[in-house]
Amino acid sequence: MSKKRDTAWYRWRGRLRLAAARAALAIFGRLPLPAAQRLGSWLGKLAWMARGSMRQTVEGNLALCLPETGQAQRETIARQTLIETGKGLIETASAWHASRSDIEAMVRGMNGFEAIEQALAAGRGAILLAPHIGNWELGGLATGARVPTTIMYRPPREPAMERLLIEARARFGASMAPANLGGVRKALRALKRGELVAVLPDQAPRYGEGVMAPFFGQSALTMTLIRTLAQRTGAAAFTGWAERLPDARGFAIHYAPVTEPIDHEDPVEAAAALNREVERVVREKPSQYQWTYRRFQRQASGRGRRD
Template sequence: MKKIKSILAISFLGLMALLPLSWAQCLGIRLGRYFYRQGDKNKWYRFTQSNIAHCFPELSDVERQAAVQASLIETGKSVSEMGMSWLWPPQRTLKKIVKIHHEELITNALAKGKGVIFIAPHLGNWEVLNLYLSNKYSFTAMYKPPKQPAMDKLIKRMRARLGSRMAPANVQGVRMVMKALKRGEMVGILPDQEPDLESGVYVPFFNSPALTMKLLPQLAAQTGASVVCGFAKRLPDAQGFEIYFYEGDPDINQKDVSVAAAAMNRTVEHCVRQAPWQYQWEYKRFSSRPEGEVDIYQ
């Protein structure tokens, strides 16, 4: 069954790669509207609805529904852009990046010689961002290998096309990341997926306790590396992408892991608020709850 799923997924990517970006995004819009029309029958609708209601309580019912639809449309675009992100020749994809903001944050941080920890939330098109960073810098990216071996092989090959190294989210991968930081290079970590309970700490994210990884703030404290956050914002009407870089909250380097993890979440939240409906709200970010807290996905 896993092999069949891999074949179907790779075939889908191949078909999407045949489309120009404008067509792919039109298909993504249709997908997003389909998810929205399904309502509670669609899990992505349910999770998006719950997350947005939880994180943006100030929205009226009408505003919240508009946000849910906008978010699901962006989710559909993320799906339909995967062929472009993974299978187009890298230079063709890179031409879709039309502007870069605040890149001096990276170059100045690298000049300090202690390495850079790059926070890459699931916001906009993170595969385009990975290509850009891999094209310009010595870059090691941590990732969670998928269960299908064929998909894992494809991901590693495609993400490493421009020389970046892929570090699995395990002990071996942590060693790779530490060595890269000691060389004064940049490493990329996805900060907004729930870790195992023993690997995380509950700290605020959009004013709600969220199980958050300890690894990134621990690395920052141990190495003294600079922390930069960034994302590739999707522009309307298939105009391409703009990349934004922001300095990490100063408390990310604190030795107190709860203080540092909360600072990391504030950094991510700041980026998310720049393009809120391009965030991965269909993910169950608040799946684990502290004792006594209500399950928001019921």
């Protein structure tokens, strides 16, 4: 196949995927929250019964990260993790399709948000560490609707999908910054203007852009971006996550000041501090964390681990 035809095929494939994604959003995005969560729960139970790679990844990560829990307890957490993952998948369509008033109706509290508002009012700027736990899409939308926010993101492999992601996350006024040099500059400018910058801190960076640091006792490739932002601006730092409440009652968003030295002079110490902050959040509701992510397979050398 020629390079020209190959490029054309990938372009058409991207368009088809984008159309399919928009159709899925239109269908699932109109489901009320109880129905969306029931459907997601069924998907998670199917994934559990299928005993496929997703379940294996979750069970492997829990064995590595929560060895202090017994086998039976880890199995309970693993099964619930897949159920919560299924809910999160369908909820993403709901969150990306919902109006601002719909998002407001689903949020049952924003505990600790006043500290972020105070930091911004003082002109300091603030960094929000939002791990992959609970409903981070809804949390980002609810936060960005209240204060000037720049959301950093990793562009998806399919370029056509990037447009959909930006449209969904930025529609309440947030600004989007890709995790590249231009995006870092944009985030720095936002912080220096006294605004909020939100980052997913537990996403493995590209090779050469991170360091190995302990995460739940395991060596994990960890970003140094947050250390850079904190050092260059002196911005206040917070964690934030949207807890999924039982019985489809909505979400409670929790914010807390960062207490670990994420701006440490030593990049490895700063990365370890960042991971400890993420661990603290995860331990609050481990079944709602994205244990499906194969984080420990990525190494600073660019090679996968062999164990």
